[in-house]
Amino acid sequence: MADGQGSSLQGLVGDALRDAADLASKEFALFRAEMSENVAGFAKGAGMFGAAAVFAVASLIWLTQALVYGLELIVHSRWLSALIVGAALAIIAGAFVFAGKSLISASSLEPKRTIRQIKRDTEILTERTS
Secondary structure, eight states: OHHHHHHHHHHHHHHHHHHHHHHHHHHHHHHHHHHHHHHHHHHHHHHHHHHHHHHHHHIIIIIHHHHHHHHHHHHSOHHHHHHHHHHHHHHHHHHHHHHHHHHHOGGGGSOHHHHHHHHHHHHHHHHHHO
16 A cells, blocks of 8 residues: 555656646746737837837928928018927927837836736645645
8 A cells, every 4th residue: 555655646746747847838838928929019119219210300301391481481480480390390209209118118028927827826836735
């Protein structure tokens, strides 16, 4: 009977080790999947910064002169119309910067689901061993 208990204990330990390895493998797969999602979000945020730069440059090159001259007809002052147009373009570029910054924040790269799953698995394993 003692031999049967020893072999069943070995079986339990073997099962526990296999389950732990399987769990670690699944946790790592979840981590990789979540990090891929987070990196994609980071890339979108970087793209927003790129869009902000392209928009700002294109606006300054192609529209500034036409807008300044058009506004000059209304306010009868070239420098005042240039100031108004420049401020409006700066506000638009700033909006793109803030939108991109929110997507690129460091917390967006944190693997939250993986951390939550590891905590849950730790609690379950703790309960089972108690």
